[in-house]
Structure formats: C-alpha cells, structure tokens
Amino acid sequence: MTAAAPKARTLDILAQLIGFPTVSAESNLALIDYAEDLLKTAGFETCRLGDPDLPKAGVMARIGPKGPGGVVLSAHSDVVPVEGQDWACPPFEMTRAQGRVYGRGSTDMKGFLASILSLAERAGEASLAQPLMLAISYDEEVGCQGIRRMMPGIEALGWHPDLCIVGEPTSMHPAIGHKGKAAFRATCHGEAGHSALAPRFVNALHLAGDVLTALRALQDEYASSGTRDGSYDIPYSTVHAGKMMGGTALNIVPDHAEIEFELRHLPIDQPEIFETRLAGQIGATAGVEITCTNTYPGLEVSPDAPEVVRVAALCGTKTPIKVAFGTEAGFFAALGIPTVVCGPGDMAGQGHKADEYLEEAQLAACDGMMDRLLAELS
Numbered sequence: 001m002t003a004a005a006p007k008a009r010t011l012d013i014l015a016q017l018i019g020f021p022t023v024s025a026e027s028n029l030a031l032i033d034y035a036e037d038l039l040k041t042a043g044f045e046t047c048r049l050g051d052p053d054l055p056k057a058g059v060m061a062r063i064g065p066k067g068p069g070g071v072v073l074s075a076h077s078d079v080v081p082v083e084g085q086d087w088a089c090p091p092f093e094m095t096r097a098q099g100r101v102y103g104r105g106s107t108d109m110k111g112f113l114a115s116i117l118s119l120a121e122r123a124g125e126a127s128l129a130q131p132l133m134l135a136i137s138y139d140e141e142v143g144c145q146g147i148r149r150m151m152p153g154i155e156a157l158g159w160h161p162d163l164c165i166v167g168e169p170t171s172m173h174p175a176i177g178h179k180g181k182a183a184f185r186a187t188c189h190g191e192a193g194h195s196a197l198a199p200r201f202v203n204a205l206h207l208a209g210d211v212l213t214a215l216r217a218l219q220d221e222y223a224s225s226g227t228r229d230g231s232y233d234i235p236y237s238t239v240h241a242g243k244m245m246g247g248t249a250l251n252i253v254p255d256h257a258e259i260e261f262e263l264r265h266l267p268i269d270q271p272e273i274f275e276t277r278l279a280g281q282i283g284a285t286a287g288v289e290i291t292c293t294n295t296y297p298g299l300e301v302s303p304d305a306p307e308v309v310r311v312a313a314l315c316g317t318k319t320p321i322k323v324a325f326g327t328e329a330g331f332f333a334a335l336g337i338p339t340v341v342c343g344p345g346d347m348a349g350q351g352h353k354a355d356e357y358l359e360e361a362q363l364a365a366c367d368g369m370m371d372r373l374l375a376e377l378s
Helices: 008-018 029-041 106-124 145-157 195-200 204-224 271-282 306-315 329-334 360-377
Strands: 045-050 057-063 071-076 095-097 100-102 132-137 163-166 175-178 180-189 238-246 256-265 288-296 339-341 357-359
Touching: 008 029, 008 106, 008 360, 029 045, 029 057, 029 106, 029 132, 045 145, 057 106, 057 145, 071 106, 071 329, 100 106, 100 360, 106 132, 106 357, 106 360, 132 145, 132 360, 145 329, 163 306, 163 329, 180 204, 180 271, 204 238, 204 256, 204 271, 204 288, 256 271, 271 288, 306 339, 306 360, 329 339, 357 360
Parallel strands: 071 132, 071 163, 163 339
Antiparallel strands: 045 057, 057 132, 095 100, 100 357, 175 339, 180 256, 180 288, 238 256
C-alpha cells in the first residue's frame, strides 16, 4: 500500500515550509500566510485564529458539504531551535539525499503538514461527499500553548467531524495513547546575608534542595507503584527537574531560588494528586511556593475503537502503538472528536536532532494515506 515516492507537489510544499524558520520563539505568520493562501486558492473556507499577545496565529480550514461529519487533519507549524547543534546541511533549506529529506521540521512535523496541504489542493478539484478540515496550530513545542489558545475559536466554529488525525511522527502507525504533562515552578524565598554568618539566615538553595529531595522521592514512589502501562518506554509516570536557578555570589546567602519541573503522567495519575503529594513531602517548609505553569492532556484510546480501525485501514498499518512524547490530540478528544495520532517519521531517531530528516518512503506512505482518505470522503 506504500507509494514508491512522495508526490512532487508534496515535496515542493515541504521545501517552502522548511524555508520558514518557525522556531517557537519567533513568529509563524509568514508560514500561515503561505498556507492560508494555498487553502483559499484551493477553495477552502478559512478562519485565522490570531494569538492575543504574540505575532503568531493558527488557521482552521474547511471544504465540502456543510453539516456534521468528515475528518480534521491537525499539524503544528512551529519547530525546535537549531542553536548549539552541528548541522552538516542548512537547517532551513530542504536537502534531498539518499532517499531522505533533510531540514528542521521535516519529521516534526512539516512533512505531515506538506502532505495535507498537497491533499487540500487535490480535494479542491474533487467532489466531496463529506467535509475535509485542516487545523494548523503554533507553539506546540513549548507545551501545546497555541492550541490551548485556539480552542475557544475552534469550538465557536461548531464543526463536528467524525475523526481527527494528528500527524505527529509515528512511523505511520496509529498511535492510541500518550501521557499528559503538567509543568511547575517552585519559588524558594530565603534571606540574604554574609556567608560568614550563614547559619543565621535561610538559604533559598537549601529550600530548593528540599524540593529536589521531595521530587526524587515522588519519582521513586511512581516507579515502585503498581500503576503501570507496558505500552510506554517508561511504563509509569515520571517526575523531572529541568532547570534550577539561585544565588548571586559565593559570599552571599541566596535569598531566592527557582526550580522548573514537570510531571508526565499516566491518565490515572492526575496532576492535582501529584501537587497534594508534593506538598505532603515538603511538609510545612516556609518560603516555598509551587505554581503550575502549563498543562496538556494525555490521550487514551481503546485499540478496538472504530477510529483506530479506520486509521489503521487508511495508513496500512494495523498495529497500534503508544508514544513517549506529547501531542495536541487530547485537546481534540476533549471536544468529543474521536482522535488518533498518525504521521510520517520517527521522533526518537530523527526529531529535535541536528540534520533532522524524513525518509522519503515515509512521506510517500503519508501521501498514500491522504489519497485513500480523499477517496473515502468522495
């Protein structure tokens, strides 16, 4: 069922998309202008959802008959940075070599975006019996913040598709689950003083150390609990401290410290319970404030669900998987839309790395899935 090569038009579009340096810290408006113009030219009705504070936007697009039903295909437009990585090829130019397409975002996830925009042009020339919808978001790489801001606008459109496919890289397997995530900041308040008199003052870094000890204890509890899902590489919920800041000079007792940490959780391990357990671990320690800075939902779909069977037939791969990384799928599922993750590329092997690439065979398989979807909708 896999095509021999990607469609030429898909490759043309992918070259354009990689050329937009849509790192999450930068604007994505040039890419959105390009995509929206392509969609309008193809005959789609579009709705741009601008960010209220940033020079960024997402876009929703639809073609076909009015009313419920149809399929929405979802992709994010942003990519991770390239600074500090040793690239052998230009990161924001598409390079083809040895059956691969190189460039930042080729796998995560402009390959899928190119394939669905290529599909959009073919859909504009078809007679659809069911609607086709596209969702293009932003700021997915920084905790799915863009889709969260887009949700009120998406709900207001009143579209009710029968299926959502989020095209994150799954090597074209239907992915039926991933963990949710909650990000936190611990702010520790101490007392400044001369280090020669350190015992007289509260050291904010010592408070931060207490928080780290509590986080490690919670991680041990999750690892040793019976709550597990063997479909994941790490079968239990994980706690991770990723950033710590504090202190100004060696001879000054630090009066401020911060730790940024996260919980990536199985559906049963809710963030609210984690916060309560963390507060119990820290105890009555004064001067520590815990703030939840961002969350996104996980995804959990039965392998026998109709949407999984449908996507398996479309992608030609019957074996469902679960993935370690987060996606925007939980937001669509929360709207009552049956949702599956399926797209070209391999996150572990190719995503977020120097010389990021996508196998052309994977992109061809995605184009094949789009052809079968178009036939289904027609």
